[in-house]
Amino acid sequence: MSKTILIVDDSMSLRQVVTIALKGAGYDVIEASDGQEALRKLTGQKVHLIISDVNMPNMDGITFVKAAKQIPAYKFTPVIMLTTETGVEKKAAGQAAGAKAWVVKPFQPAQMLAAVSKLILP
Template identity: 45%
Template sequence: MANILIVDDSASMRNMVSATLQSSGHQVADADNGQNALTKAKSGSYDAVITDLNMPVMNGIDLIKNLRTLPNYKYTPMLLLTTESSAEKKAEGKQAGATGWLVKPFNPEKLLATVDRVLG
């Protein structure tokens, strides 16, 4: 299965997403903000990234922009999992390089189906 990086400033949200992904056999690493995630991504290798949008230090859109500049993450699926659902934010995420957008609270089955789809 895939090695997935989860990024969210909420520990309970990281735990829920981790449990959902691990129940389907995925390996999971996590970070509490975009800067810590970027550091982990540079020193590791992940098959997908699931990030919140609104976080301290570095938000999810800036994280995706930074990851897309790295050769190892040019084509890596990156999903935004956020409470934001405006068309403007979704367009900003897509422009930054986001592969998809999921709205919190998330449906575990939908999250797994989306992850499976973007991983091919």
């Protein structure tokens, strides 16, 4: 059974790049354009990993991660923040919200897949 990953980013082109890389590596992908849409898509199904941008309209990534971690089914779901943010304060806020990894854009798909494989056990 393949693992499911939720990608949350307001950039359609970035979601496409990440989706292509993940599907190529055998993962199933759910896409959302912001934190509010992502929360609506977390309906109790098993999600093995969340990859979220930080800066998005409607609901930013850190607020989304905090909200997702309040849902019992996703309390222990690992999160990778995929963002242009490099500030120590933002990273600390992301970690406090529950993010396990921080990948800075622009990124190489192989770099992201390496982070994914460390957080999703076979």
